[in-house]
Amino acid sequence: MSEMKVNKALTIAGSDSGGGAGIQADLKTFQELGVYGMTAITAITAQNTLGVQGVYPVPVEGIEKQLHSIGTDVTPDAVKLGMLFSSEIIKIVAENIKSFSWNNIVLDPVMIAKGGASLLQQEAVLALQEHLLPLATVITPNVPEAEVLTGMKIHTIEDSKEAAKMLHDLGAKFVVMKGGHAAYQGNEVIDLLFDGNVFIEYRSKRIASIQTHGSGCTFAAAVTAGLAKGYEIADAVREAKNFISIAIEDELNIGSGHGPTNHFAYGRRNIHA
Template identity: 65%
Template sequence: MVYKALTIAGSDSGGGAGIQADLKTFHQFHVFGMSAITAVTAQNTLGVQGIYPLPVEAVEKQMDSIAVDLSPDAIKTGMLFSEDMIECVAYKIKQHRWTRVVVDPVMVAKGGSRLLKQEAVEALQRYMLPLAYVLTPNIPEAEVLTNMRIETLEQRKEAAKKLHDMGVKYVVMKGGHGEGNELVDLLYDGEQFYEWKSKRVHTKHTHGTGCTFAAAITAQLAKEKTIYEAVDVAKRFIQAAIEQTLHIGGGHGPTNHWAFHE
């Protein structure tokens, strides 16, 4: 059986994040990757030099084309950029009855460039969170979505509960922005928390870690794995990708998408 996954996100010309990172990750897990591109960015490891959103109609057509011929087993959303785009993507997900939806609430690039308009945050909360089978925010993104300050592990758990109350089925709270050398990633299923602990890798080459991690979860869900199994494999995948860095580019380089072997 051939498993299929669709990524709905922006294109990263540098290849470290966005559509490119998602497709590389799907491929590593032997999942056939498809894409609906929401925006084209001009970027490299030094930063984002330009963002060029596609028309909403173009995104609708891409999603419809996939739906009628190559129905995906799981979906991932990344950079949605604007309120109109978010509404469009949410409408099409509901129309096509896609349920295994991993929402990566991409807001800011590694170099600091904003990838989600401020006014689009409310649309993300209203339209996308209730459709999210899995939500994968980092700590700053969770702060924006919950409108609360997150500094402690208990506050992370409180935020995860708030996001679950907004309609998210499973919340995966990433710990990379936490303090100290031990990182803690959380999974909240509405009843209990699961924790993954890992050692911080001291490197600047972490561009695309969020995209890659969420894509790994998506690939596992496409293969009908449980949420716990999906997060567990994705966590090991991204840890290897960061540890075995490629050392390319003069800024925040990409992770190594071929480092992990099951």
């Protein structure tokens, strides 16, 4: 009997007690897309669909121990970086990525929760630009995150393209400019993939829903899963786009605020297709 190839993905991110974002969303996405998930938890949040009630960073030593435990035993095929909170955490994560020569790094620059709570300290933005962008295979910012990282305002599709070029110049090999926050796009959501030369557009209808908590985490985790399975970046982004679109469309309607996306939906729809 031949040995089964197990594709593995590591998420380095915060824990969401409500289960819709962060580590919990990442593991659900990995599982649904057939990838074995591992974690290094950077912070614990007290959180639900109404907002973030508290953020409690894990000591840097604890984060380093988690990364060392994984790096010395189970090598991930892809790594997703989510909520990193502080410059100290960013630096230790960057050091371990380089030390263990991890590849397929997906940087989701988590900064602000749906309810408005800050999930990245201001001084950490510079550390992210300096230490992580040059290591990123792909960065997946939404419009507000791209504005913070580039210092420019984004009002048009051309602005999004200019921001993508700036992020590429800062070191990211690929840039995915997400369109979910881009109200100027009207009834469409246009995500842009930039490789330093050309743009690929991914279009979908805009879904009127507040059941979008964790959508950014989920999208980036789906890209990570695709890379872990050996997909080319364009195919990984295409699957991620389909995954999150279906997850938003098939509402769970959990909680009284911004409810979580439906991580079951993509697999169930494919089964019944």
